[in-house]
Amino acid sequence: MPATEHAIFKPGAATTTRAVALLRAGLPIGLPTETVYGLAADACDDKAVARIFEMKGRPTFNPLIIHTASAEMAERFVDFPEAARTLARHFWPGPLTLVLPRKPDCPVSLLASAGLDTLAIRVPAHPAARDILTAFGGPLAAPSANRSGHVSPTTAWHVVEELPVALVVDGGACTVGVESTIVGFEGTTPLLLRPGGVAAEDIEAVLEQRLARRAVNDAINAPGQLNSHYAPNAGVRLDAADVAADEALLAYGPPLTGAALTLNLSPAGDLAEAAANLFAMLRALDHPGISGIAVMPVPETGLGQAINDRLRRAAAPREGRT
The missing domain is CATH 3.40.50.11030 (Threonylcarbamoyl-AMP synthase, C-terminal domain)
Structure with a gap:
C-alpha cells in the first residue's frame, strides 16, 4: 500500500537526521533531485538495493544511478578518464551521469550496477539531496521513485501516491524535471547513452568534439536501456x-x-x-x-x-x- 502525506517531511536538520537513520537501517527513502525524485538507498548494501527493485516492481535488473555528495567521493568508486574529469568539472553538481569503470575495491553492490564492471554515477545539485548525501557519508542508489513503467515523479506527492516509503523529503517541484543525460566512453571516445537534462550540444562544446551515438543493437550498459546480461565463464x-x-x-x-x-x-x-x-x-x-x-x-x-x-x-x- 502506498504511503500517505504523513510520510512527507520538509528539508531541515531533523529531516536529514531521520533520513540518514532510515538509510543506515537499509530502508529506501524518497529523495528530491533537480531531475526527478529518486528512491534512494545505501548503494553498498545488497539488501537495501534489492528493496529498491522490489518496491518499484522493476521487471529487469537495469543498472541504477549512484549519487554521491561530491566528485571527490565519486573518485573513491570509479576511475575517471580525462574527458570525464572535464565533464565533471563543468556539469557537476547537475543532471549529468557518467558511466565509468568500477575500481577493483569498489564497495558498491553488484546488484546496483547490474553485474557490470562500470558504474553510472553523478553528483546531484538539489540542496536537500546534497545535505543528506553529505550527512550519510556514502553513495546512494536512486532510480526514479515510481512504480516501474509509470511516469517519473517530480513532486513529493507523486512519490507517496505510488510507493510505501516511510519518508519523502519535500524539496518542491523538480527544477529540471527530466532524467539526467548519460555519457559513457568507448576507450577515449565519449558516447551519448541517454539524452537528458544537459544538452548534448553543451557537452560537445565543452569537450570540443562530437559525442558518438549508441547503435540500436549495441549492448546495454546504462540505466534507461534494456539490460545486457551478466554471463560467467562457466556455462x-x-x-x-x-x-x-x-x-x-x-x-x-x-x-x-x-x-x-x-x-x-x-x-x-x-x-x-x-x-x-x-x-x-x-x-x-x-x-x-x-x-x-x-x-x-x-x-x-x-x-x-x-x-x-x-x-x-x-x-x-x-x-x-x-
Whole structure:
C-alpha cells in the first residue's frame, strides 16, 4: 500500500537526521533531485538495493544511478578518464551521469550496477539531496521513485501516491524535471547513452568534439536501456532438478546435494534476499575447475521475474558455447 502525506517531511536538520537513520537501517527513502525524485538507498548494501527493485516492481535488473555528495567521493568508486574529469568539472553538481569503470575495491553492490564492471554515477545539485548525501557519508542508489513503467515523479506527492516509503523529503517541484543525460566512453571516445537534462550540444562544446551515438543493437550498459546480461565463464544450466559432482550449484530454498560447490540465494525462499545475492554468488561459483553452474528453479513471481530474466541472459548461448 502506498504511503500517505504523513510520510512527507520538509528539508531541515531533523529531516536529514531521520533520513540518514532510515538509510543506515537499509530502508529506501524518497529523495528530491533537480531531475526527478529518486528512491534512494545505501548503494553498498545488497539488501537495501534489492528493496529498491522490489518496491518499484522493476521487471529487469537495469543498472541504477549512484549519487554521491561530491566528485571527490565519486573518485573513491570509479576511475575517471580525462574527458570525464572535464565533464565533471563543468556539469557537476547537475543532471549529468557518467558511466565509468568500477575500481577493483569498489564497495558498491553488484546488484546496483547490474553485474557490470562500470558504474553510472553523478553528483546531484538539489540542496536537500546534497545535505543528506553529505550527512550519510556514502553513495546512494536512486532510480526514479515510481512504480516501474509509470511516469517519473517530480513532486513529493507523486512519490507517496505510488510507493510505501516511510519518508519523502519535500524539496518542491523538480527544477529540471527530466532524467539526467548519460555519457559513457568507448576507450577515449565519449558516447551519448541517454539524452537528458544537459544538452548534448553543451557537452560537445565543452569537450570540443562530437559525442558518438549508441547503435540500436549495441549492448546495454546504462540505466534507461534494456539490460545486457551478466554471463560467467562457466556455462549456466537453468531449472536444475539434479546436480553433477563436477558442477557448482546455485540453490534456492532447500538445496540439492552432490555438487562440487554450493551457494544458496536464499535458504528461506526470500526473493529480495535472492536478488541481493545473485550477482555476487554467480561470480563466486565461477571457478575454472567446474563443468558448469546448475541453477535451481526460482519462482516467476515478484522479484523472481527479474532474477529469472538475469539468469536466462546468463545462460544464453554465446560465441564459443552452444
